[in-house]
Amino acid sequence: MALQSNTHTQAGKRRAQAAAFWIFRLLSFLVVAILVVILGFIVVRGISVISWDFLTQMPREGMTEGGIFPAIVGTFCLVLGSMLFAFPIGILSGIYINEYAKDSWFKRFVKLMTNNLAGIPSIVFGLFGMALFVNYFKFGDSILAGSLTLGLLALPVVIRVTEEALKSIDDSFRIGSLALGATKWQTTSRVVLPMAFPNIITGLILSIGRVSGETAPILFTVAAYFLPKLPNSIFDQVMALPYHLYVISTSGTNIEASRAMAYGTAFVLIMIILIVNLLANWLRRYFSKKVKMN
Amino acid sequence: MNRFFQNPGEKIIEALITISGTVTSLTVLLIVFFLFKEGLGIFSQTPVAEGSVIAVHPQNPVKELSAKEVKEIFDQEITNWNQVGGANAPIKIFALDDITDYYTEEQIGANFEYLPQRINEIVAKDPNILAYFPDEYLSKDFSGRRLKLAKITVLGFITGTQWYPTIEPAVQMGVLSLILGTLLVSFGAILFALPLGLATSIYLAEIASPKLRGILKPVIELLAGIPSVVYGFFGLVVIVPLIQDIFGLPVGETALAGSLVLGIMALPTIISVSEDALRTTPRAMKEASLALGASKWQTIYKVMIPYSISGISTAAILGIGRAIGETMAVLMVTGNASVIPTTFLEPVRTIPATIAAELGEAPQGGIHYQALFALGCILFLMTLAINLTVDMVSAKKKENR
Numbered sequence: 001m002a003l004q005s006n007t008h009t010q011a012g013k014r015r016a017q018a019a020a021f022w023i024f025r026l027l028s029f030l031v032v033a034i035l036v037v038i039l040g041f042i043v044v045r046g047i048s049v050i051s052w053d054f055l056t057q058m059p060r061e062g063m064t065e066g067g068i069f070p071a072i073v074g075t076f077c078l079v080l081g082s083m084l085f086a087f088p089i090g091i092l093s094g095i096y097i098n099e100y101a102k103d104s105w106f107k108r109f110v111k112l113m114t115n116n117l118a119g120i121p122s123i124v125f126g127l128f129g130m131a132l133f134v135n136y137f138k139f140g141d142s143i144l145a146g147s148l149t150l151g152l153l154a155l156p157v158v159i160r161v162t163e164e165a166l167k168s169i170d171d172s173f174r175i176g177s178l179a180l181g182a183t184k185w186q187t188t189s190r191v192v193l194p195m196a197f198p199n200i201i202t203g204l205i206l207s208i209g210r211v212s213g214e215t216a217p218i219l220f221t222v223a224a225y226f227l228p229k230l231p232n233s234i235f236d237q238v239m240a241l242p243y244h245l246y247v248i249s250t251s252g253t254n255i256e257a258s259r260a261m262a263y264g265t266a267f268v269l270i271m272i273i274l275i276v277n278l279l280a281n282w283l284r285r286y287f288s289k290k291v292k293m294n
Numbered sequence: 295m296n297r298f299f300q301n302p303g304e305k306i307i308e309a310l311i312t313i314s315g316t317v318t319s320l321t322v323l324l325i326v327f328f329l330f331k332e333g334l335g336i337f338s339q340t341p342v343a344e345g346s347v348i349a350v351h352p353q354n355p356v357k358e359l360s361a362k363e364v365k366e367i368f369d370q371e372i373t374n375w376n377q378v379g380g381a382n383a384p385i386k387i388f389a390l391d392d393i394t395d396y397y398t399e400e401q402i403g404a405n406f407e408y409l410p411q412r413i414n415e416i417v418a419k420d421p422n423i424l425a426y427f428p429d430e431y432l433s434k435d436f437s438g439r440r441l442k443l444a445k446i447t448v449l450g451f452i453t454g455t456q457w458y459p460t461i462e463p464a465v466q467m468g469v470l471s472l473i474l475g476t477l478l479v480s481f482g483a484i485l486f487a488l489p490l491g492l493a494t495s496i497y498l499a500e501i502a503s504p505k506l507r508g509i510l511k512p513v514i515e516l517l518a519g520i521p522s523v524v525y526g527f528f529g530l531v532v533i534v535p536l537i538q539d540i541f542g543l544p545v546g547e548t549a550l551a552g553s554l555v556l557g558i559m560a561l562p563t564i565i566s567v568s569e570d571a572l573r574t575t576p577r578a579m580k581e582a583s584l585a586l587g588a589s590k591w592q593t594i595y596k597v598m599i600p601y602s603i604s605g606i607s608t609a610a611i612l613g614i615g616r617a618i619g620e621t622m623a624v625l626m627v628t629g630n631a632s633v634i635p636t637t638f639l640e641p642v643r644t645i646p647a648t649i650a651a652e653l654g655e656a657p658q659g660g661i662h663y664q665a666l667f668a669l670g671c672i673l674f675l676m677t678l679a680i681n682l683t684v685d686m687v688s689a690k691k692k693e694n695r
Binding site: 013014016017020021023024025027028030031032034035038039041042088089090092093095096097100101109110113114115116117119120121122123124125126127128130131132135136152155156159183184185186206209210212213214215216219220242243245246249250259262266269270273274276277281 | 304307308310311312313314315316317318319321322323324325328329332489490491493494496497498501502510512513514515516517519520521522523524525526527528530531532558561565589590591592594595615618619620621622625626646649650653654658666667670673674677678680681685
């Protein structure tokens with residue numbers, strides 16, 4: 001009798017487990033299906049819009065015809081500008097936190113502030129960028145103001161990436177180097193940094209992907225509604241892909257006629273993210289092979 | 295000392311490194327400073343629309359009105375002075391357009407050159423008048439009394455239900471509907487994303503074969519990289535019409551649409567954080583449970599989930615944090631009506647969307663501009679509270695080990 005009830009509960013347990021696992025499997029596939037639907041929808045509608053002309057021409061006829069060339073150039077300028085600002089400061093800060101800072105209140109303060117910076121909503125960066133760079137420093141709506149704002153947004157990502165990469169390097173390498181008479185900076189620059197380099201570069205590339213899609217911070221610091229020409233200096237306004245998509249899908253002169261351009265722009269944005277992701281993955285694999293060969 | 299002369303470059307580099315570490319902290323402090331400097335300015339402002347005057351007869355005992363009272367008077371909801379602490383007499387509203395009822399065009403002058411004087415006469419004549427006109431027509435010897443409007447208070451700002459930042463003659467700055475809209479949309483997003491995300495993370499951590507996991511994981515990570523404006527666009531062309539059709543609504547741009555889009559956006563965060571949490575369950579614990587005859591599923595929900603519950607709650611809180619601060623997608627799909635939300639099938643307006651939609655039109659330094667910065671402060675404080683909660687939860691987790 002006891003044995004029977006035991007086999008009975010065993011079977012019940014197995015059934016419960018099978019049911020639960022099926023539910024989890026279904027829900028997980030649902031999540032992936034959502035992604036596939038979103039990507040598929042935009043790729044299918046967008047790919048027919050893409051042509052050489054679409055990528056290299058100015059928009060025309062109130063953004064219902066022509067291409068998105070100025071928006072592509074603008075996004076490129078903003079990404080480049082923000083990285084020029086965020087990479088050096090971010091990498092050096094990461095080195096500071098992981099290699100140099102002693103366990104003091106100052107290090108805790110810097111870490112706390114970095115975490116805070118990472119948690120601030122992007123629209124607040126937009127407000128700040130407008131108050132400080134556009135109005136207070138009088139840069140106006142410009143590539144400079146937009147790049148600095150986006151750079152601030154990327155800063156905590158860069159710091160964290162660097163910090164994590166450095167943290168993963170075993171202490172024995174540092175101790176070994178120091179024991180051979182190298183200075184702290186020699187150890188950091190010739191031993192620790194080269195080893196952490198693959199992870200750092202991968203993280204940096206991912207942060208490029210993030211910056212290229214941000215809209216809220218550039219709304220009031222740089223983005224132009226419609227500007228069919230290329231920028232001449234860093235004090236010019238530019239169009240940018242994410243803002244362009246926002247404008248033509250919500251408030252263009254003729255929303256229905258601009259739909260095709262919207263699909264095309266969304267497609268280009270997603271492709272940028274995809275390429276950046278693939279590049280990061282490829283670099284990670286390339287470097288890990290190289291390290292193994294050594 | 296000798297060392298310094300050997301390596302001056304090294305010292306400079308080390309100084310640079312320390313400075314960089316400081317820059318981040320300074321930036322955060324600067325952001326807070328600028329936000330609050332502009333945002334707190336609103337509490338020293340009176341809510342009169344820019345460049346206008348509200349005046350009464352000099353003998354009128356009413357000295358001060360609140361913005362709400364002014365709006366109700368102009369909406370004809372308050373019609374007697376005794377309702378706002380004055381004499382028992384009907385309120386007579388005079389706006390600039392009414393001037394032709396009093397004077398002919400000659401009396402006003404071809405270029406309105408006599409207008410200030412005429413307005414002065416009207417106000418002086420009628421003890422029950424409440425006049426509202428642009429301050430360029432305020433005459434030098436104005437005999438009426440300019441009415442003071444009560445300053446905007448912190449409490450009034452937060453509990454006020456009406457958000458009409460550009461209405462005349464008195465702007466209404468109540469952010470309660472925006473706060474509730476933000477919370478409703480974020481809450482809906484979590485309601486949708488948490489079960490899905492948790493199930494997916496359990497599947498990835500325990501059930502899926504390593505090969506399948508190797509495919510699914512990067513796909514889900516890709517979900518995190520897609521720009522929010524693309525999600526907004528997808529919501530606008532697919533989800534919004536769908537909701538409109540299914541529920542038979544006049545407009546599909548609703549809190550529900552916002553919640554769905556935000557939920558999808560919060561999924562990757564929830565999945566990766568709770569998967570990490572599940573993976574921290576010590577192997578000995580899992581194996582002990584299995585050895586006692588528990589099934590894998592029993593082990594998951596009786597051992598692993600309770601063990602990693604703080605990590606899972608961190609995931610939920612981080613997801614809410616992402617949803618609260620998200621701007622573009624919400625701006626594009628929620629309809630942006632600033633009313634107190636009652637159901638998910640109504641348009642709502644969130645704090646970030648309000649800032650994004652209105653900052654472009656608010657004149658710099660004006661009351662509207664400052665109000666939007668005050669909204670930024672509220673948003674900052676909300677996300678700060680969430681981040682501190684996350685820190686506390688994960689600190690507790692470390693303590694428990």
